[in-house]
Amino acid sequence: MSTLTSNRIKPFRKVITVPGDKSISHRAIMFGSLAKGITTVEGFLPGADCLSTIACFEKLGVQVEKTSATSVRVIGKSIDGLQAPISTLDVGNSGTTIRLMMGILAGTSFTSILEGDASIGRRPMDRVAKPLRMMGAKISGKENGKFTPLTIKGTPLQGIIYESPVSSAQVKSAILLAGLSASGKTTVLEPTTSRDHTERMLSAFGVQVERFNNGASIEGGQELTATKVIVPGDISSAAFFLAAALMVPGSTITIENVGLNPTRTGIIDVFKAMGAQVTVEKQQESSGEPIGSITITCEELKGVEIGGDLIPRLIDEIPIIAVVATQAKGKTVIRDAAELKVKETNRISTTANELRKLGAQVEETEDGLIIEGKTPLRGAICSSYGDHRIGMAMAIAGLAADEPVVVDGSEAIQVSFPGFYELLKQL
Template sequence: MEEIVTKGLQGTIEIPGDKSISHRSVMFGAIAQGQTTIRGFLPGDDCLSTISCFQKLGVDIQMIDDQTVMVNGRGLEGLQEPVDLLDVGNSGTTIRLLMGILANTSFHSSLIGDESIAKRPMKRVTNPLREMSVHIDGRDEGNFTPLVIRGGKTTGIHYHSPVASAQVKSAILLAGLQAEGTTSVTEPAKSRDHTERMLQAFGVNVAVDGLTVSIEGGQTLKGTHIDVPGDISSAAFFLVAGAIIPNSRILLKKVGMNPTRTGILDVLKAMGAQLTYLNMKENEAEPFSDIEVNTSSLKGIEISGKLIPRLIDEIPIIALAATQAEGVTIIKDAAELKVKETNRIDTVVNELRKMGATIEATEDGMIIKGKTPLHGAEVSSHGDHRIGMMLAIASYIAQGETTIHQKEAVSVSYPQFFAHVDQLKKR
């Protein structure tokens, strides 16, 4: 097939605020004493669900503008029993971390979410919380929403998590804030550490020893100021676009460089991507940098092991990059993809196959053969924001027209995504 010639994507964009940090800044501000100001907040659907839930718990939260939020914290003891259901929408982070916070309340709360949340496993959180004396009921013995929680006096535990999950770790640590004794979580690999970093910013003592994180009960949070850097998971789509689309040069401003999240950069470097880091700020609570990417010649690699938790959300766009790399890319140890917004192993494979990719699913990942020209097709995000954005980038290098169904799902994490693509097209 004849190679497609595009005019490339060129220009500078500011990546929207980090979703994980935006969630936590609202949550921690809500249970802190005093006021918390958040700048660089991500006004995506998921983070707005977090605001809505805490407003129902009696917290005064105001959107000063589309990226600035003021939270007037009530402290853990100041949360009020919600009159209405706590609807987390599509947000796994909201529901799992919220369960940890509600563990310390004396009242009754009911949690629901959308159709995707209803399929996502919750026992990974409800089981350890029950070990801490939290009363939780729900569908399939507490594995699926709707969930009902009545908190109370919690007791500290040392939990050995079977999965490296920041959501599981965070829920247990948050339950441990007012628990009797010490609460510790040991993981099989290090998951993202935004919770540990932010708790310290709110004045909480957190001990980190290798793969174990511990917190003493009886601590309170104090309101603070949070600057949210750009989300590297959102930046990943433009990092890959800049590398695989001919005649491209993209500068991404103030991208979060938390080392538990930068697996995507390690992978792209290993594949041969031309990345340059500018204006690096390493001494911040959450480090950040500008990143420039240029069109590159990529090669296939193996992605596995301890690297996976550092890039689990970026695997859909990495798979697209692999279709344009010389040789074979193998992704394994990523069974966690099956319990995301969709089964991302099957969804990525099926949708990219429609566009001509040579890709197959395995039990814990996928195998992709490149370099393969893609063609236009009728595809769907299946309501998964990261699949939608990956398919949008794929459509730009595909021969012929591509129709993406449910592309509105991208508003969960990147409301400006399509506007930013258009901006780079126009130069």
């Protein structure tokens, strides 16, 4: 187990970039594999999760060539060209990989087995298995397919209209991808709109996707055509360095070439509401994704209430928002975020536990957190719990602590942000 140590720092001014978007990198490999022709991917995130996606498709007969540290070529096989794997498909720690793969594999002509690490073994898969079974999928596993390992026996599928009880891009994407192999139309409806990377990228690959308020539809039988994908910097990774500027009053940071997808920019709305000065400049678009720069600075923060439709737009950023809230005057209330309980860890509990070690006043609720500020932070030994976002959040907290903050299990950060510590040291 490796450790990372962060310390209080002086105000800084920096211009940086962050690694490629994890969600988009996953989909570029997946859709490139399902397309006809050669797909080139630039800005690919070579993190552990995305490498798991590559490994799974290589076992399905797809050739993926690394052309540089962050560029790959995918020799597409088409959906019908995927080959039966001769061994288990190991998704590692990647929830995106396993859930989207469930949708892709459900309509094949062969049987596959999906499994992952211990964390994946605790995460519920029935939220995807249930709608796929409604389409005719044959999925079995521990506790009737709720947990891994999962066996998916490919079979012909039928399109459905599914009203999802949760707003989840992984659930929505798995159903739409299964819909590519299904007869008829497949429609997914959500309580509020979740991330729409799948819909945008499918369109870039030539698939007709009907999009409407809180939902999307797709006709089965469509083919994907290879294309070029430029992956923007991951706004979920950028959030930690935006937060760093807020933890050290008087600092300014600009993050260039970052994704500005409106289903992901809730973190900007929250930081503005807390009193930060934020400038966003859109510069280009690729594969339907807006890309630009974000500049942020702040002298004083105030507490806010976060909930409702905003939550799906910042669900992964809640741990770092909680860290920033410890330095805001007044109370910050986060609600409607029960989805945090089924991430890599129960992020409600792990965030609260680790912030309390630093002296923060944090109360757990059934669906969120209540943070009282402004609170001086002290040094401590924290745990990542094997969760990359918890590890990075505690490292950023250390920038405002009176003594060093040591993060045990910091190797988990490699899942989404290779080079995080090196960039942190530059501050």
